[in-house]
Amino acid sequence: MNPAPAAHAIRRQVTAPPPPASKFPYNPGSLLSVLDLTVDEVSRLLTRATELEVEDPILRDHILAKRRIALLFYESSTRTRTSFELAAKALGADTTLVSNLSSSIEKGESLKDTGLTLRALGAEAIILRHNSSGAAWLLEESTRLPIINAGDGMHEHPTQALLDLRTILAHLHPGITVVGEKTLAGVTVTIVGDILHSRVARSNMLLLPRMGASVVLCGPKELLPEQAAAAGPGIAIERDFDAALRQSQAVMMLRIQAERIAGLQLDLDDYKASYQLTGQRLAAQAPTAVVLHPGPIIRGMEITAGVADGVQSAILEQVTNGLAIRMAVMERALLVSEQGGHA
């Protein structure tokens, strides 16, 4: 029998029901993905970050006074964990840290049960760092609490993208107070390295184009599959690092793990020759671009020490911006969810 013509395939489309797309978040205070935020909400968070940063610490201490925020970390972390913790304390909240080591998680307690336990202990919001993509959705479905995704596997790290946005704005549009869909029009941000395994890359590539920026992804095909360009609008792939740099006003380097390069049978020296950000390369191709890196940086691997410490580097500003952004995000988590709507 001959295969039926293509026209039949069109007639036989499955028309209903559509895939369940937007079941989450349940809680308006949650921040699981950058896609949960409207452009206006992003703008408000940036504004609040600035206001909270300069607020009198005594007054700021009352905003979330004695509110309980749990930090649930299934992965080791320096800056994200400390940043959330200090931000919560700066708003007067009580925090508790539960890590996969030294807790009942080691004894096999599930994420769902751990979340329910924290809720029963009075946690009003949970900051979750987890090694499985999608873990934040499971925790929210289980607890219905405001959940802040502090990194889920290879998926997303929304507060990182917000702090990166704040850093980029500070350099390209200093003093700007309100952002919209065209604020970053004409700006190209290149993200370089292990895109495939990076939640920072995914959150940034989904957030920055919504502010008008073009995102260029750069890396070898083993670490940057072609389908990455289809993740959202405003995303392009450029495998030539120099060509990508030449069009960029901001360049974001990602950490490279030597084991991963070896596992993919890439030659480390070749990789560095193609994708390491050196002083020479930066001076030649993008002498005014701002250099970002979510950390932890591996000096001499994806970035030279000279560039990391150089005048174009905003790496430590990113860390400081993280504190301000996370104050705003936690305030939203606890106050917005109480109002049952968007602040």
Place this chain on the structure above:
Amino acid sequence: MTAVAICGGRLIDPAAGVDAAKDILLKDGRVAEIAGPGKLKSMNGAKVLDAAGLIVAPGLIDIHVHLREPGQGYKETIATGTAAAAAGGFTAVAAMPNTTPVNDSAETTRWMQAPERGAEVRVFPIAAATRGSKGETINDYAALKSAGAVAVTDDGRPILKDAMMRETLTAAARAGLTVIQHAEDTRMTEGASMNLGPVSFKLGLRGMPAEAESRMVERDIRLVAELRDAHPHLHVAHTSTAAALAAVRQARRNGLRVTCEVAPHHFLLTEEHVGLYNTHAKMNPPLRSAADRDAMIEGIFDGVVDAIATDHAPHAMHEKEVEFPLAPNGITGLETALGLCLHWLHVEWKLPIGRVLSLLSAQPAALLGLKGRGTLAIGSYADVVVFDPKAEWTYRATESKSKAKNTPFDGWKMQGKVRWTISEGRIAFAATA
């Protein structure tokens, strides 16, 4: 056993080429008589089922289910799994060997069929191809066959080594058994939990490439061709990719004995249905691209697909309520197969109802050589499904007879409601009201 007369219905028996108003008498577990309406001769004492407005067809046969016994009774038992089968119109199911222990012995094969298991419908065990499904030592196929095994497979742990697969095909051919392969080159799918593509990238999940399936099917077909003189029968389980289906189509043109099945979820759903980490859309093979899904539909229409099989894979709720990459693979399927097939294949896409029923009964029976099943010819087993083809209803997982509720079809519209399922002359399921 009381005789049962089903009167006033429309009898559809694709294997016998019958589609007409007929009454049918079941006696001593067999089809005893078929006659025009009101013309049955020997109805004395028979229980009469009024099938006016209903379709009477051979009981459905699912050649790919996981009943979880022995050893995983918290997920499903043979009793609960076959109760779900009966509710879905199935009168025979072929049970996969990935139990605890793996069904690689005549003893386990017999245990699964023992009356103490409380099966509502006939269970045909499929035995492991190799000891413990480890892919190292071949099992005693003659002994397994005489214990009741209808095929061999290392389902879920596919036979990767060429030499082992060659030996399996040869030994199975000698014993007159089908080799069922879950086609997956597991070296290409390590740590992966959905189809490789734009959706897996976006969700940050490791993906299984379509080639992991199609290359294994191509390899298996190459071995079947090499062993042509021994006449092995290769059956490709749950085909999910266009390339694998194309390979099967080509093998058949080349005269090889290669058959395949497709599961309802693979001709209805795509990778987009994973949504935001819905573990009820996680199975292996995974939901594929829209192009692959469309190819499954075309394969059903053009005839290369030999059977629809559900890959009913029950799991306990707590096992699915975990991080997506950690969740076990599989969904239930026995109670939704007929309703989905009638709604989509027949009503929406106009596949004749006889062909739908054939894919669910006559063809799978022929494929595994289940004699006297998949037809209602006189003398065959009294395995019958009686259903209302007009009834539209909504599936509710909470009402399932299975122990498990892990289905992506909760809340989906179904066409055709099972009124009675009769297994070897015994009413195994009767709809309430």
